[in-house]
Amino acid sequence: MESMTPNQLATLGHPQRLALFSLLMRRYPDHVSAGEIADALGLKASTLSTYLGALQRAHLVGQKRSGTSLLYAIDMHAARQMFDALLSGCCQGRLDLCLPSPNTGPAAMPDRKYNVLFICTGNSARSIFAECLLRKLGGDRFNAYSAGTRPHSKLNPFAVKVLEDKGHDTRELRAKNIAAFSGPDAPPLDFVFTVCNQAANEECPTWDGQPVSGHWGMPDPVKAQGTPAEQALAFQEAYGTLKRRIEAFVALPGQSLDRIALQSAIDDIARAP
The missing domain is CATH 1.10.10.10 (Winged helix-like DNA-binding domain superfamily/Winged helix DNA-binding domain)
Structure with missing residues (x-):
């Protein structure tokens, strides 16, 4: 080779x-x-x-x-x-x-909370789900953020309803632009996940600090057709898929995995049903 x-x-x-x-x-x-x-x-x-x-x-x-x-x-x-x-x-x-310094990356920083950013196009449903789920499931180990490459002006009402039904506090949630997470005032990111294919297809900013990245693409529930009940089901399914993935993510022994093993584990989560 x-x-x-x-x-x-x-x-x-x-x-x-x-x-x-x-x-x-x-x-x-x-x-x-x-x-x-x-x-x-x-x-x-x-x-x-x-x-x-x-x-x-x-x-x-x-x-x-x-x-x-x-x-x-x-x-x-x-x-x-x-x-x-x-x-x-x-x-x-x-x-x-x-190569980047071996002292950068999540596995070398066990003494502080990890900053995790979830990205989709509109930041109105899937990435918002992921942000809320990580806050709930990750305890005090993570700071969870979400953003959109072309964010909507408001959150999808079906998504808000699902979150409220699951016991999440939605009062402070809002759609945010990915630009807010680049530049000198942005939080240093340890993990960056794209949760929609369109966002992953786009060129994202170059993140300082070489965060571990993953692509967890899934169908966009906003595009679901049919009756209101059928549309609501699409949002429930998206929430459930993300919940399984984030449960697997927070269960990873991040402090004992090197960067390559951690990246491989994140890719395996993406392959899981």
Whole structure:
């Protein structure tokens, strides 16, 4: 695989192929349809096919079939081998030069509360659910925040009803813009989770301190069709999915896991039903 590295780097040297690679990295461990990728990057189908073909030949992207559709995902094993070969070659094993300081990241900071940010597009339902759930389930170990890449002016009434029925205090909740969590006055983030695919497809700010990130995408209950009862059920299901994931997250022995093990555990949570 080391001999593949120059070809892989040349493939990623094209800005749109790099953007495609970055999108699939943000969506990992998801498999993403070509149509969704094309919409997110504003590419024609023929152009996207060319870029995907180049990334597959470089062994950086794999595909699988689901019905009549082809879905694409990062080949994480090959990507890690590429990064390992690059760092070994350029740094001669001096990871203290090429990687973030080993003293950054949640596993190295056991003596303070962890700051966790949940992101979706509108910040009106899923990310609000996640913020409230972590406050309730995480005890005094976490500061929970949420934000939207394009936040709505108010919270979804179905979401508010679910939260109130579950015993959450909704009086101080509001939709917030992701910009509030970047810059010198923002809280230092330890974990950043995207909970909708559209937000993960977008370029987010570069976070100071190298927080551990995860993608916990799920269907948007705001888009549910049908009777009011059927729409309400979609919000209940979204709440339940997030509750299971956050229960698993708060149960992780964060202080005893190194960063790689912690990232792997968060990716496993995303794969759980």
